[in-house]
Amino acid sequence: MKILIVDDEANIRRVVREYAEFEGYETDEAGDGMEAVTMAKATDYDVIIMDIMMPRLDGYSACKEIRKTKNTPIIMLSARGEEYDKLFGFELGIDDYVVKPFSPKELMARIKAVSIRRSAAQQPMPERITFEGLEIDMAGREVYVNGQKANMTPKEYDLLFYLVKNRNIALTRDKLLEEVWGYDFFGDDRTVDTHIKMLRNSLGEYRKFIVTLRGMGYKFEA
Amino acid sequence: MKILIVDDEANIRRVVREYAEFEGYETDEAGDGMEAVTMAKATDYDVIIMDIMMPRLDGYSACKEIRKTKNTPIIMLSARGEEYDKLFGFELGIDDYVVKPFSPKELMARIKAVSIRRSAAQQPMPERITFEGLEIDMAGREVYVNGQKANMTPKEYDLLFYLVKNRNIALTRDKLLEEVWGYDFFGDDRTVDTHIKMLRNSLGEYRKFIVTLRGMGYKFEA
DNA sequence: ATCAATGTGAATAATCTGTGAATTTCCCGG
DNA sequence: CCGGGAAATTCACAGATTATTCACATTGAT
Numbered sequence: 001m002k003i004l005i006v007d008d009e010a011n012i013r014r015v016v017r018e019y020a021e022f023e024g025y026e027t028d029e030a031g032d033g034m035e036a037v038t039m040a041k042a043t044d045y046d047v048i049i050m051d052i053m054m055p056r057l058d059g060y061s062a063c064k065e066i067r068k069t070k071n072t073p074i075i076m077l078s079a080r081g082e083e084y085d086k087l088f089g090f091e092l093g094i095d096d097y098v099v100k101p102f103s104p105k106e107l108m109a110r111i112k113a114v115s116i117r118r119s120a121a122q123q124p125m126p127e128r129i130t131f132e133g134l135e136i137d138m139a140g141r142e143v144y145v146n147g148q149k150a151n152m153t154p155k156e157y158d159l160l161f162y163l164v165k166n167r168n169i170a171l172t173r174d175k176l177l178e179e180v181w182g183y184d185f186f187g188d189d190r191t192v193d194t195h196i197k198m199l200r201n202s203l204g205e206y207r208k209f210i211v212t213l214r215g216m217g218y219k220f221e222a
Numbered sequence: 223m224k225i226l227i228v229d230d231e232a233n234i235r236r237v238v239r240e241y242a243e244f245e246g247y248e249t250d251e252a253g254d255g256m257e258a259v260t261m262a263k264a265t266d267y268d269v270i271i272m273d274i275m276m277p278r279l280d281g282y283s284a285c286k287e288i289r290k291t292k293n294t295p296i297i298m299l300s301a302r303g304e305e306y307d308k309l310f311g312f313e314l315g316i317d318d319y320v321v322k323p324f325s326p327k328e329l330m331a332r333i334k335a336v337s338i339r340r341s342a343a344q345q346p347m348p349e350r351i352t353f354e355g356l357e358i359d360m361a362g363r364e365v366y367v368n369g370q371k372a373n374m375t376p377k378e379y380d381l382l383f384y385l386v387k388n389r390n391i392a393l394t395r396d397k398l399l400e401e402v403w404g405y406d407f408f409g410d411d412r413t414v415d416t417h418i419k420m421l422r423n424s425l426g427e428y429r430k431f432i433v434t435l436r437g438m439g440y441k442f443e444a
Numbered sequence: 445a446t447c448a449a450t451g452t453g454a455a456t457a458a459t460c461t462g463t464g465a466a467t468t469t470c471c472c473g474g
Numbered sequence: 475c476c477g478g479g480a481a482a483t484t485c486a487c488a489g490a491t492t493a494t495t496c497a498c499a500t501t502g503a504t
Contacts, residue, residue: 094327095325095327095328096325096326096327110325113324113325113328114325114327114328139390139391139392140390140391140392140441140443141392141435141438141441153436153437153491153492153493154436154437154438154460154492154493155437155492155493157437157438158437187493187494187495188494188495188496190450190494190495190496191493191494191495193449193450193451193452194451194452194493194494194495195493195494196450196451197450197451197452197453198492200451212449212450212451214449214450214501214502214503215448215449215503375480375481375482376481376482377481377482409482409483409484410483410484410485412461412483412484412485413482413483413484415461415462415463416462416463416482416483416484417482417483418462419462419463419464420481422462434460434461434462436460436461436491436492437459437460437491437492445504446503446504447502447503447504448501448502448503449500449501449502449503450499450500450501450502451498451499451500451501452497452498452499452500453496453497453498453499454495454496454497455494455495455496455497456493456494456495456496457492457493457494457495458491458492458493458494459490459491459492459493460489460490460491460492461488461489461490461491462487462488462489462490463486463487463488464485464486464487465484465485465486466483466484466485466486467482467483467484467485468481468482468483468484469480469481469482469483470479470480470481470482471478471479471480471481472477472478472479473476473477473478474475474476474477
């Protein structure tokens with residue numbers, strides 16, 4: 001278990017780190033949002049603990065940036081009196097928040113709560129999702145475009161389902177190859193492009209949900 | 223979707239309510255067990271979230287009382303250290319437990335899980351099902367095609383029944399082998415194909431219900 | 445304008461499924 | 475313990491579908 005601690009005050013970082021290490025976590029530290037984003041993208045942390053008020057890049061923006069490529073659980077630290085409403089900007093993907101001054105014991109409890117949810121229950125992905133006129137039934141392996149069943153190839157289903165499961169986050173070609181094709185695929189990157197093309201054709205007007213991220217890969221944007 | 227939030231601490235109620243409303247639920251609040259019972263009996267909630275330690279009437283007693291007239295799914299909130307009571311709780315018909323301090327996101331996930339589970343499990347699997355001219359009597363282990371009894375082999379029955387029980391769900395060959403043949407079967411995947419073939423023959427015109435999912439497996443599509 | 449990244453159509457290679465038949469296993473009565 | 479038939483499993487092959495590669499067109503950023 002590895003956690004990333006982000007705060008501009010070294011004192012706070014130290015306190016959190018000491019408790020976390022006492023609980024048996026490995027820790028990394030970042031002093032501002034920019035650093036945090038870089039580190040979070042480079043390493044797969046189990047939890048990120050991040051202050052809101054920070055120089056260079058604040059916690060909200062850092063969170064937003066990290067969420068583009070990772071789904072790491074994030075716990076925000078907020079000073080009492082800080083805009084409380086913003087804490088409920090869950091569209092940012094914040095998993096929990098703790099108000100400063102906090103008891104380290106409570107923070108540890110929250111870390112456990114957040115990470116348990118991760119490992120234990122592989123998030124109960126709903127079996128059926130609808131985006132406008134695009135219905136996706138993963139359990140039944142069916143896709144309906146404006147009510148009409150789409151007839152897609154196996155790879156198209158696999159690719160679409162993976163994109164949808166990880167919607168709104170950027171996926172590189174390599175990541176897609178590894179997750180959809182399998183770790184043992186050693187072919188061309190561009191194979192992904194061809195399948196994206198075919199998938200787009202199958203989705204008709206709803207091809208718009210599949211966004212190209214130039215220089216990066218693709219994502220399903222709902 | 224309407225949920226009832228029961229806790230004597232207004233702060234906790236507020237946090238849960240804000241998360242829940244963000245997720246699109248309607249919410250009501252109760253500050254103690256007595257209130258909760260009154261409200262739960264008057265209104266059909268989809269889920270009730272209730273603290274254990276409360277003035278006037280504790281969570282257990284409230285749960286017991288509500289259960290006398292309603293089957294609403296109940297998620298209990300318990301302070302750390304009340305672990306022992308957990309076992310006792312499930313006997314009362316508690317659907318899930320969340321330990322305080324909890325991650326609101328986790329709580330939301332549990333609400334979803336519980337409400338889905340409830341609605342799905344509500345209808346017990348009938349033992350006899352008819353699809354057009356295909357009658358399937360699982361209890362009697364008989365199948366009628368256009369009124370005439372089909373004479374099938376044991377594996378055909380097992381396979382058909384499993385497919386029907388899981389109709390409209392995509393099933394891989396591996397899954398079928400594990401569930402129908404048993405975890406200790408170490409033979410060839412394609413064995414499934416052969417049995418599907420024989421099953422299709424036995425079903426005559428109703429073979430149409432057994433759909434091949436290329437690259438995946440099969441499913442019974444009603 | 446230029447260069448790299450992406451979209452696309454077509455050719456080829458690889459994979460998958462249905463099926464008939466051969467082989468093995470299982471089950472029972474003798 | 476054995477034989478015989480039913481059932482289960484494996485096997486091989488054809489036909490159809492799908493995946494991959496490649497070349498070229500198009501797009502987008504600087």
